[in-house]
Amino acid sequence: MQLALEDVTKRFGEVTAVRHVSLEIxxxxxxxxxxxxxxxxxxxxRLVAGLDTPDEGRIRLGDSDLTGISxxxxxxxxxxxxxxxxxxxNVARNVxxxxxxxRWPAEKIPERVREILELVHLxxxxxxxxxxxxxxxxxxxxxARALAPEPxxxxxxxxxxxxxxxxxxxxxxxxxxxxxxxxxxxxxVTHDQKEALTMADRVVVMNDGVIExxxxxxxxxxxxxxxxxxxxVGAMNFLEARVESAGRVRLAxxxxxxxxxxxxxxxxxxxxxxxxxxxxxRLERGANGGxxxxxxxxxxxxxxxxxxxxxxxxxxxxxxxxxxxLSANAxxxxxxxxxxxxxxxxxxxxxxxxxx
Amino acid sequence: xxxxxxxxxxxxSPARAHTSSKNLALTIAVLVPALVFxxxxxxxxxHQSFLGADGQLGFENYTRYFTDPSFLKVIGNxxxxxxxxxxxxxxxxxxxxxxxxxxxxxxxxxxxxxxxVPLFAPSLVQALGLQLLLGRNGLLNRTLGTEFDIYGYWGxxxxxxxxxxxHAVLIMSAALAVADARLxxxxxxxxxxxxxxFRTVTLPATRYGLVSATFIVFTIVITDFGNPMVIGGDYGxxxxxxYNQVSGQANFRLGAVIGIVLLVPAAVAVVIxxxxxxxxxxxxxxxxxxxxxxxxxxxxxxxxxxVALVCLAVLAVVGMVVYASFVRLWPYNLTLTxxxxxxxxxxxxxxxxxxxxxxxxxxxxxxVMATLAAYVAQNSRTGLGRLLYFISILPAAVPGMVLGLGYxxxxxxxxxxxxxxxxxxxxxxxxxxxxxxxxxxxTATTALKQIDSxxxxxxxxxxxxxxxxxxxxxxxxxxxxxxxLGVFFFMRSMVTLSGVIFLVTPGRNLAAVSVLLLDDSGETxxxxxxxxxxxxxxxxxxxxxxxxxxxxxxxxxxxxx
Numbered sequence: 001m002q003l004a005l006e007d008v009t010k011r012f013g014e015v016t017a018v019r020h021v022s023l024e025i026x027x028x029x030x031x032x033x034x035x036x037x038x039x040x041x042x043x044x045x046r047l048v049a050g051l052d053t054p055d056e057g058r059i060r061l062g063d064s065d066l067t068g069i070s071x072x073x074x075x076x077x078x079x080x081x082x083x084x085x086x087x088x089x090n091v092a093r094n095v096x097x098x099x100x101x102x103r104w105p106a107e108k109i110p111e112r113v114r115e116i117l118e119l120v121h122l123x124x125x126x127x128x129x130x131x132x133x134x135x136x137x138x139x140x141x142x143x144a145r146a147l148a149p150e151p152x153x154x155x156x157x158x159x160x161x162x163x164x165x166x167x168x169x170x171x172x173x174x175x176x177x178x179x180x181x182x183x184x185x186x187x188x189v190t191h192d193q194k195e196a197l198t199m200a201d202r203v204v205v206m207n208d209g210v211i212e213x214x215x216x217x218x219x220x221x222x223x224x225x226x227x228x229x230x231x232x233v234g235a236m237n238f239l240e241a242r243v244e245s246a247g248r249v250r251l252a253x254x255x256x257x258x259x260x261x262x263x264x265x266x267x268x269x270x271x272x273x274x275x276x277x278x279x280x281x282r283l284e285r286g287a288n289g290g291x292x293x294x295x296x297x298x299x300x301x302x303x304x305x306x307x308x309x310x311x312x313x314x315x316x317x318x319x320x321x322x323x324x325x326l327s328a329n330a331x332x333x334x335x336x337x338x339x340x341x342x343x344x345x346x347x348x349x350x351x352x353x354x355x356x
Numbered sequence: 357x358x359x360x361x362x363x364x365x366x367x368x369s370p371a372r373a374h375t376s377s378k379n380l381a382l383t384i385a386v387l388v389p390a391l392v393f394x395x396x397x398x399x400x401x402x403h404q405s406f407l408g409a410d411g412q413l414g415f416e417n418y419t420r421y422f423t424d425p426s427f428l429k430v431i432g433n434x435x436x437x438x439x440x441x442x443x444x445x446x447x448x449x450x451x452x453x454x455x456x457x458x459x460x461x462x463x464x465x466x467x468x469x470x471x472x473v474p475l476f477a478p479s480l481v482q483a484l485g486l487q488l489l490l491g492r493n494g495l496l497n498r499t500l501g502t503e504f505d506i507y508g509y510w511g512x513x514x515x516x517x518x519x520x521x522x523h524a525v526l527i528m529s530a531a532l533a534v535a536d537a538r539l540x541x542x543x544x545x546x547x548x549x550x551x552x553x554f555r556t557v558t559l560p561a562t563r564y565g566l567v568s569a570t571f572i573v574f575t576i577v578i579t580d581f582g583n584p585m586v587i588g589g590d591y592g593x594x595x596x597x598x599y600n601q602v603s604g605q606a607n608f609r610l611g612a613v614i615g616i617v618l619l620v621p622a623a624v625a626v627v628i629x630x631x632x633x634x635x636x637x638x639x640x641x642x643x644x645x646x647x648x649x650x651x652x653x654x655x656x657x658x659x660x661x662x663v664a665l666v667c668l669a670v671l672a673v674v675g676m677v678v679y680a681s682f683v684r685l686w687p688y689n690l691t692l693t694x695x696x697x698x699x700x701x702x703x704x705x706x707x708x709x710x711x712x713x714x715x716x717x718x719x720x721x722x723x724v725m726a727t728l729a730a731y732v733a734q735n736s737r738t739g740l741g742r743l744l745y746f747i748s749i750l751p752a753a754v755p756g757m758v759l760g761l762g763y764x765x766x767x768x769x770x771x772x773x774x775x776x777x778x779x780x781x782x783x784x785x786x787x788x789x790x791x792x793x794x795x796x797x798x799t800a801t802t803a804l805k806q807i808d809s810x811x812x813x814x815x816x817x818x819x820x821x822x823x824x825x826x827x828x829x830x831x832x833x834x835x836x837x838x839x840x841l842g843v844f845f846f847m848r849s850m851v852t853l854s855g856v857i858f859l860v861t862p863g864r865n866l867a868a869v870s871v872l873l874l875d876d877s878g879e880t881x882x883x884x885x886x887x888x889x890x891x892x893x894x895x896x897x898x899x900x901x902x903x904x905x906x907x908x909x910x911x912x913x914x915x916x917x
Binding site: 049051070071072073075076077078080082084086087088089097098101102145146149155 | 815818819820824832833
């Protein structure tokens with residue numbers, strides 16, 4: 001364990017931005033704070049950075065308590081969404097700024113600047129000024145500037161959000177490559193779940209100032225702890241249902257389903273939310289009216305590139321909506337068209353039950 | 357001690373409690389001089405105005421003032437000049453700025469520079485030029501044999517219109533320079549006529565500028581001292597009346613009363629102007645597409661004629677001053693000579709050198725104090741920060757003569773520690789800095805807004821301290837704006853008259869005051885020569901700085917404001 005947040009709370013006037021958050025981050029780990037805007041993820045990052053001070057709780061680095069140590073003295077590297085390169089300095093001077101601040105010996109500075117700029121593939125651009133660089137290049141300079149003084153922790157505040165999609169993809173890999181190479185403990189704030197899932201060793205999902213779940217990306221996607229996580233990470237169908245008996249729920253239309261994954265201890269008869277991912281939703285043409293299947297009508301088929309999304313309206317007692325994601329082949333084999341009736345099968349191992 | 361710390365922490369932002377004592381020290385370091393040199397003199401003049409002959413506070417002075425019909429007449433006179441002169445100035449300035457920014461007329465830069473010329477001269481130069489042109493011994497009467505008399509109402513009216521014109525043109529230019537071409541394209545797509553587009557797009561977009569300029573021009577005209585002093589004759593206005601009471605009859609308390617009377621309309625105008633200016637800033641959106649004016653032959657011809665006529669008027673008046681400065685004995689002997697530049701009366705070149713020293717001092721002090729005040733006011737969300745903001749823009753509402761008179765009451769007293777610098781160049785410089793503090797402060801505030809707040813945090817994360825961040829990160833960004841700010845203080849210091857008129861001494865005179873005294877003692881050609889000297893010097897400095905800035909790679913730096 002290297003970085004530890006212990007029961008951290010931060011308020012801004014009436015608003016509590018972060019409430020009683022505890023978290024441990026291992027040395028060399030890449031952690032993403034993920035959540036919608038206003039969830040407290042940026043505040044939490046700024047508390048770690050020392051740019052804000054927690055009202056309660058403390059933050060420790062190794063054995064030392066960071067409370068009372070200013071951002072200036074923490075030697076953490078930070079990359080901002082707006083790049084924040086100093087406009088009056090060229091690339092080399094931007095990168096060496098922190099080295100001068102941290103009183104590196106003068107003769108070591110040029111070597112360190114070259115070394116770190118080579119790492120981000122910008123060794124040729126040392127004399128350029130920020131306004132002569134593209135957004136992606138500027139952000140790589142910002143990364144080099146943050147890393148140059150060998151910071152204890154690297155903090156990334158939505159570093160890719162201002163870039164266009166293509167550049168974002170390549171920079172995603174580059175940040176990860178550099179981070180692995182240096183083995184530096186890293187926290188990245190993002191609202192983009194794809195970014196979090198592809199880059200992080202562990203993802204911290206936040207909502208309304210609290211942590212909803214901390215897990216590896218595959219676990220987070222495959223086993224969401226709360227309905228919020230299930231909804232926020234990836235696409236998810238939510239259906240209204242009631243507990244039928246232990247391990248089973250009943251939909252309003254009468255369908256009774258076996259469910260393997262219970263995230264509630266609701267008793268028989270209690271309302272629950274049933275969740276299933278579109279790609280786990282199976283469907284065949286025709287109508288059989290079985291008790292463990294759902295009859296539905298195809299409302300809309302949308303082409304997504306590598307696959308199709310099929311919007312379905314459930315038939316019978318109640319007209320709930322859900323969607324399924326199918327490969328192009330699956331659509332063709334089944335000869336699916338809008339307006340047709342299909343039978344939906346929901347496998348028990350892919351069904352999640354959450355409290356209402 | 358800890359109680360003081362606790363108080364400080366509450367006053368300052370709680371997020372940065374660990375740096376609060378440093379911030380508090382800086383806030384106080386900026387606030388104290390502002391209180392001493394703005395608030396205290398104002399309080400002093402207010403106090404004096406209520407001080408009766410028996411030394412008791414009361415309305416004695418005011419009663420005396422408001423029951424005397426001749427004093428009431430002066431108030432009426434002031435408004436009788438200020439209201440129509442404001443209307444005329446705004447009308448001319450609007451069309452002038454419209455021609456510069458919304459038409460395709462030729463020589464725009466030239467017209468603009470000519471319109472700015474009155475800024476480079478003391479406020480009495482227009483009156484001096486008018487006197488030479490239309491006075492009893494003016495060129496007109498001499499050549500045509502007429503008996504035209506410009507002294508009095510019309511003299512003040514024309515002189516002040518010309519004097520206030522550049523200020524109005526600057527504001528109207530700012531309002532008309534930014535236009536969203538998309539609005540005009542939409543209007544045209546919808547079939548709007550040119551007149552309709554002007555009424556529905558142009559006028560609404562510039563209405564805040566229009567209101568703002570109106571109140572600023574009104575303040576300038578009603579508080580102007582130099583022009584009515586030279587050309588007013590028997591037509592007394594508030595500004596000259598203060599001078600007569602104080603300098604002529606040594607009636608300081610009545611001077612204070614008139615000062616307060618003059619302060620009221622100026623303050624009201626400034627309060628309204630500030631409210632409007634805030635909205636103007638928000639009216640321009642980031643996505644606007646710049647408008648490129650199209651050629652419209654007939655309209656362009658009319659506008660060109662108008663602009664040329666206005667410039668002719670400005671140049672005629674200033675040109676008369678320059679011409680007269682080279683004439684042996686106006687208007688009897690018009691042979692050319694340089695002898696007027698000998699300045700054999702009124703201390704020779706001494707006042708000019710004093711003005712130069714004062715201006716350099718005021719430039720340095722002004723840039724530092726206005727920038728620090730803007731910095732503190734922007735970064736401090738405390739009661740002290742708001743107080744500093746208020747004190748910083750308060751001088752906009754205070755006529756120079758009122759502030760100057762306040763300085764006499766406040767500091768001409770051996771018991772006051774500031775008395776140590778009373779009568780020195782530093783005192784004159786401080787008076788000038790705080791006289792023009794509002795405009796300097798607002799300029800500095802705009803400059804500081806160029807600094808992205810994350811620069812501070814980026815520097816902090818990298819271990820940069822306050823000084824390093826300021827010196828290496830902030831300063832290079834705002835340097836061009838600071839040069840512009842320095843030019844502003846320098847220009848105003850070289851031509852200022854009303855603020856310092858009560859503070860100069862025979863031994864330590866200033867250039868603009870010297871012009872007034874020369875004219876007053878009948879040395880018209882020497883007064884003209886001294887004015888010409890000031891104008892040429894200010895213009896030379898401006899051109900020199902512009903060239904230096906270009907050479908250093910800074911483009912589009914606005915030096916005239």
